[in-house]
Amino acid sequence: MWQLLAKPLLGVVTDSVKGFVETKKLKSEVKIAQIAAEKKKNEDIATGAIKWEQSAVDQMKGSWKDEFVLLALMIPAICSFIGPLRPHIAEGFEVLSNLPEYYTHLLYLACSVSLGVRAVPGIKGMISKKK
DSSP states (O other): OHHHHHHHHHHHHHHHHHHHHHHHHHHHHHHHHHHHHHHHHHHHHHHTOSOHHHHHHHHTTTOSHHHHHHHHHHHHHHHTTSGGGHHHHHHHHHHHHTSOHHHHHHHHHHHHHHTTOOOHHHHHHHHHHHO
8 A cells, every 4th residue: 555655756756856956957057058158258359259349348237337428428418408507518518628638538538438339449530630
């Protein structure tokens, strides 16, 4: 009688253990594949197979810098539609227009890099045109 009850229960326990072991095995295989993919990507970056822009975008995941730059650019645009703030916005842009040229280039470069745009060629063109 016990044998009749024990066989099905033993089968259920055996199947559960096999399923647990298989799940653990698959999870470890996924982790190994992720590590291998990350290693391959880093090797490609080192050899230049992946462009700088893609690498920069990957590094910015979870970063707040691009949101800060976007807010800094959008706040004056939004405030220019609010009547009492218009004089302050106009005065701010007047002050910005009087900044030294090298500083405006640095701002352009910093904002571009923060947003993941490779700005060095553009900066070189801007500086060489003015000379």
